[in-house]
Amino acid sequence: MIPVEEALERILAGLSPTGAETVALAEGWGRILAHPVTARLTQPPTDVSAMDGYAVRVEDAGVGARLRVIGASPAGHPFSGRVGPGEAVRIFTGGALPAGADTVLLQEDAAAEDGHVRPTEAPRPGRHIRRAGLDFATGDTLLPAGRRLTARDIGLAAAANHPWLQVHRRPRIGILATGDEISLPGDPIPPGGIVSSNAHALAALVRAAGGEPLVLPIAADDRDAIAGAAEAARRCDLLVTTGGASVGEHDLVQAALGPQGFALDFWKIAMRPGKPLIWGDLRGTPLLGLPGNPVSALVCAVLFLIPATRRLSGLPAGPVETRPALLGREMPANDRRQDYVRAELSQDAAGALVATPFAVQDSSMLRTMAAAGALILRRPHAPAAPAGSAVEVVELSSLGV
Amino acid sequence: MIPVEEALERILAGLSPTGAETVALAEGWGRILAHPVTARLTQPPTDVSAMDGYAVRVEDAGVGARLRVIGASPAGHPFSGRVGPGEAVRIFTGGALPAGADTVLLQEDAAAEDGHVRPTEAPRPGRHIRRAGLDFATGDTLLPAGRRLTARDIGLAAAANHPWLQVHRRPRIGILATGDEISLPGDPIPPGGIVSSNAHALAALVRAAGGEPLVLPIAADDRDAIAGAAEAARRCDLLVTTGGASVGEHDLVQAALGPQGFALDFWKIAMRPGKPLIWGDLRGTPLLGLPGNPVSALVCAVLFLIPATRRLSGLPAGPVETRPALLGREMPANDRRQDYVRAELSQDAAGALVATPFAVQDSSMLRTMAAAGALILRRPHAPAAPAGSAVEVVELSSLGV
Numbered sequence: 001m002i003p004v005e006e007a008l009e010r011i012l013a014g015l016s017p018t019g020a021e022t023v024a025l026a027e028g029w030g031r032i033l034a035h036p037v038t039a040r041l042t043q044p045p046t047d048v049s050a051m052d053g054y055a056v057r058v059e060d061a062g063v064g065a066r067l068r069v070i071g072a073s074p075a076g077h078p079f080s081g082r083v084g085p086g087e088a089v090r091i092f093t094g095g096a097l098p099a100g101a102d103t104v105l106l107q108e109d110a111a112a113e114d115g116h117v118r119p120t121e122a123p124r125p126g127r128h129i130r131r132a133g134l135d136f137a138t139g140d141t142l143l144p145a146g147r148r149l150t151a152r153d154i155g156l157a158a159a160a161n162h163p164w165l166q167v168h169r170r171p172r173i174g175i176l177a178t179g180d181e182i183s184l185p186g187d188p189i190p191p192g193g194i195v196s197s198n199a200h201a202l203a204a205l206v207r208a209a210g211g212e213p214l215v216l217p218i219a220a221d222d223r224d225a226i227a228g229a230a231e232a233a234r235r236c237d238l239l240v241t242t243g244g245a246s247v248g249e250h251d252l253v254q255a256a257l258g259p260q261g262f263a264l265d266f267w268k269i270a271m272r273p274g275k276p277l278i279w280g281d282l283r284g285t286p287l288l289g290l291p292g293n294p295v296s297a298l299v300c301a302v303l304f305l306i307p308a309t310r311r312l313s314g315l316p317a318g319p320v321e322t323r324p325a326l327l328g329r330e331m332p333a334n335d336r337r338q339d340y341v342r343a344e345l346s347q348d349a350a351g352a353l354v355a356t357p358f359a360v361q362d363s364s365m366l367r368t369m370a371a372a373g374a375l376i377l378r379r380p381h382a383p384a385a386p387a388g389s390a391v392e393v394v395e396l397s398s399l400g401v
Numbered sequence: 402m403i404p405v406e407e408a409l410e411r412i413l414a415g416l417s418p419t420g421a422e423t424v425a426l427a428e429g430w431g432r433i434l435a436h437p438v439t440a441r442l443t444q445p446p447t448d449v450s451a452m453d454g455y456a457v458r459v460e461d462a463g464v465g466a467r468l469r470v471i472g473a474s475p476a477g478h479p480f481s482g483r484v485g486p487g488e489a490v491r492i493f494t495g496g497a498l499p500a501g502a503d504t505v506l507l508q509e510d511a512a513a514e515d516g517h518v519r520p521t522e523a524p525r526p527g528r529h530i531r532r533a534g535l536d537f538a539t540g541d542t543l544l545p546a547g548r549r550l551t552a553r554d555i556g557l558a559a560a561a562n563h564p565w566l567q568v569h570r571r572p573r574i575g576i577l578a579t580g581d582e583i584s585l586p587g588d589p590i591p592p593g594g595i596v597s598s599n600a601h602a603l604a605a606l607v608r609a610a611g612g613e614p615l616v617l618p619i620a621a622d623d624r625d626a627i628a629g630a631a632e633a634a635r636r637c638d639l640l641v642t643t644g645g646a647s648v649g650e651h652d653l654v655q656a657a658l659g660p661q662g663f664a665l666d667f668w669k670i671a672m673r674p675g676k677p678l679i680w681g682d683l684r685g686t687p688l689l690g691l692p693g694n695p696v697s698a699l700v701c702a703v704l705f706l707i708p709a710t711r712r713l714s715g716l717p718a719g720p721v722e723t724r725p726a727l728l729g730r731e732m733p734a735n736d737r738r739q740d741y742v743r744a745e746l747s748q749d750a751a752g753a754l755v756a757t758p759f760a761v762q763d764s765s766m767l768r769t770m771a772a773a774g775a776l777i778l779r780r781p782h783a784p785a786a787p788a789g790s791a792v793e794v795v796e797l798s799s800l801g802v
Binding site for chain 2: 025026028029030041043044045050075076077078093094096130134135136142143149150151152153154155156157158159160161162163164179180181182184185186189190191192193194195196197199200201202203204205207208215293298324351352362364365366367369370372396397398400401
């Protein structure tokens with residue numbers, strides 16, 4: 001059995017980001033930049049007013065002066081003339097500062113009268129002016145490669161005049177559920193069989209992590225079926241299997257895939273739930289074999305498939321993020337396996353995050369998994385922890401999982 | 402000027418959830434349930450083994466006994482016979498407990514030999530058995546209406562045998578940018594004009610919040626254009642406008658829409674950035690008028706458009722969530738407007754979240770907005786706050802914004 005951290009390192013080391021594709025700016029949200037976005041223009045393009053008022057020459061604009069208003073400069077409609085001695089131009093927020101003017105007299109510091117304006121407060125030089133390039137200048141790198149694009153980023157790329165973006169292709173992740181006792185929802189259920197929940201839960205998780213899931217037909221628990229389905233997944237960036245619940249399921253996947261050129265890296269991890277986990281390479285396609293148990297499959301997917309999908313998508317490689325929380329009730333000492341304990345999240349009176357483990361953690365209980373706000377991470381050999389202890393948690397809903 | 406909280410209440414009070422649509426389970430991720438998901442079967446359907454071992458009668462299975470193995474019960478393939486005196490059935494995790502057996506003898510507590518098995522440790526009654534319905538029973542409500550479906554929920558709905566889900570239709574949100582000085586990225590830019598960033602940033606924000614954006618053609622700053630575009634948005638669940646930067650932009654939107662039957666509710670909010678905000682009703686279509694300034698538009702969208710989209714989507718009505726954080730540097734006392742200050746997020750040595758405001762907060766700086774991890778919320782008249790003070794922040798990237 002190898003530790004969780006080592007398993008993740010070995011998985012991530014075997015994966016490379018997908019290549020780039022061009023998408024319309026409007027389709028860029030949530031995608032990962034493959035190339036930086038640089039500014040194609042300067043913003044603001046020229047000095048502009050930060051307020052509504054009058055563009056004036058500071059030397060003319062003492063209290064009591066009377067300036068002739070010779071034009072207006074609203075945003076987008078620059079005044080083409082020049083502010084000469086004794087003159088002013090009406091200006092609005094975002095309007096270009098006309099030639100000759102060196103400050104902005106605020107509207108509330110001015111009295112307008114009959115084509116003229118009188119300062120009631122003397123402006124200081126250079127006030128209320130946004131200088132050209134205050135936001136960015138042509139050539140500035142605005143968004144780095146490897147960034148997941150937010151709505152704000154889309155706005156910034158638009159402002160920098162990009163109708164198109166170069167993003168990483170969404171990694172295509174094949175999902176192969178095995179087992180002759182499982183059916184898809186709504187299909188006839190064989191006697192003693194169960195409805196398969198893994199494939200579509202994992203597909204949703206892949207989507208949440210930015211990948212493109214490809215749900216393969218269920219493969220019965222025999223070598224030919226598994227080998228055939230694996231063949232169909234050759235165009236995937238990653239193939240994920242989830243075992244049937246039959247005996248020796250992992251041996252079966254390995255035995256079925258071995259003749260197809262499967263090279264095993266490891267297959268046991270010191271964690272709970274989810275000890276049996278296959279990692280290897282199927283003739284150039286990385287293969288992640290998850291347990292068949294739905295809770296184990298989901299926990300392993302959070303810990304390994306989300307980081308793998310992110311890595312393939314061009315995001316930085318690393319574990320899923322954890323947050324500090326306080327234990328809502330005591331927990332016993334842990335054994336040598338790293339434990340991921342389903343817990344409810346709440347806030348205490350001081351606003352701190354509290355994680356309370358569910359009393360029953362049986363790994364067959366998918367309902368408890370769906371109800372959990374977080375997984376409490378318990379390190380191997382962690383001592384007993386009283387209520388109120390600091391723990392690390394993996395928050396599930398913020399992962400979309 | 403009305404307070405932010407009151408503005409949000411008035412906005413949410415004017416909105417109702419969309420109706421339901423049927424989607425395939427595989428398309429359900431991230432959608433909001435319109436009807437509860439109830440279990441269509443019992444899981445596990447019968448008592449099953451929680452471990453690999455032997456199904457036995459506890460009275461027969463003392464240490465030293467020799468039990469005849471009469472069959473096997475792997476998951477999905479129940480043993481059809483009955484365990485009689487002196488008999489055992491090989492059983493695997495998830496396999497149905499055969500009739501007659503009342504406990505599971507663990508594999509590691511048994512010595513197999515020649516069609517027989519000898520307990521090396523006596524089993525206790527009823528051990529290692531998952532009772533029928535441990536996870537859920539037919540008719541149980543598994544997922545409530547109004548829930549945003551996670552990957553785990555998709556798995557649970559699958560396990561409960563639902564190929565289809567009833568979810569709220571994604572609200573269609575029209576986005577109308579106004580202003581004769583703005584162009585779309587890549588289009589020719591008029592002299593003195595700027596590239597429009599609002600429409601596509603807001604479209605991405607709507608998508609992040611679960612809505613379906615409809616980006617309308619830019620309307621020039623005149624009444625006919627705005628009224629015409631508004632007419633085109635009549636089939637939307639909500640129309641969002643963002644003003645041009647010209648003088649009296651909000652008067653213009655109001656003046657243009659008034660003859661179309663627009664009824665204003667309010668239009669000034671005690672906040673910064675983003676004081677001018679229109680809320681009203683355009684012949685049955687709610688209308689939210691955001692400022693034209695990109696930073697103000699985005700901040701107002703986070704505070705009002707995300708909750709509005711969620712409310713229309715069938716999620717509970719309420720403000721966007723805030724988190725506690727510590728100030729990374731001192732902040733001055735606030736005036737009567739509620740302030741939303743762009744800040745960088747980091748963690749201190751103890752793992753606490755630290756929010757450090759950017760030194761320059763000019764509302765024209767979209768780049769600072771894109772770089773911000775959070776908005777620090779400063780209440781009206783908040784006193785000066787030293788570094789290390791507790792503050793509330795709106796985390797932006799976790800909103801997908």
